[in-house]
Amino acid sequence: MYWDSDFSAYCVGSLPMSSEIAISLTGISKRFPVFESSMHRLTSLLFRKRTNVQYFEAVKPIDLTIHKGEFFGIIGENGSGKSTLLQIIAGTLSPSSGTFKVNGRVGALLELGAGFNPEFTGRENARLNASILGLSDVEFEKMLP
Numbered sequence: 001m002y003w004d005s006d007f008s009a010y011c012v013g014s015l016p017m018s019s020e021i022a023i024s025l026t027g028i029s030k031r032f033p034v035f036e037s038s039m040h041r042l043t044s045l046l047f048r049k050r051t052n053v054q055y056f057e058a059v060k061p062i063d064l065t066i067h068k069g070e071f072f073g074i075i076g077e078n079g080s081g082k083s084t085l086l087q088i089i090a091g092t093l094s095p096s097s098g099t100f101k102v103n104g105r106v107g108a109l110l111e112l113g114a115g116f117n118p119e120f121t122g123r124e125n126a127r128l129n130a131s132i133l134g135l136s137d138v139e140f141e142k143m144l145p
Contacts, residue, residue, distance in 0.1 A: 020103070023066040023089060027098035030059040030084050058084045061098060105133060
């Protein structure tokens, strides 16, 4: 576990089970324009002109490597960029800068409670999510014997 002061979140992971890299982020950051009014936003969209625009930096530049078989979590306060970073990794949001590479499949279950059935055990919920991601029972048993 380590604290990344630029990211304002705890990054928690296990020791890698493989030297093969699953996810690699280099200098990833995300910033969003903040407009004074909806008219300024519309003008920016129509004319591709960005004058007097402030930016909110949701994710400050971060480098991160996750190896295959490694468990990883991001813990932080509201607004620290956790979901934004996960959206970038999942490919549903483009970074403002930096590069990332994902070797394998990444599933985005970012909504609270998505793919979770409170009547199932933890293993049954994991199997459900694995099937949603397209893994067969054989693949699931290899991953979680």
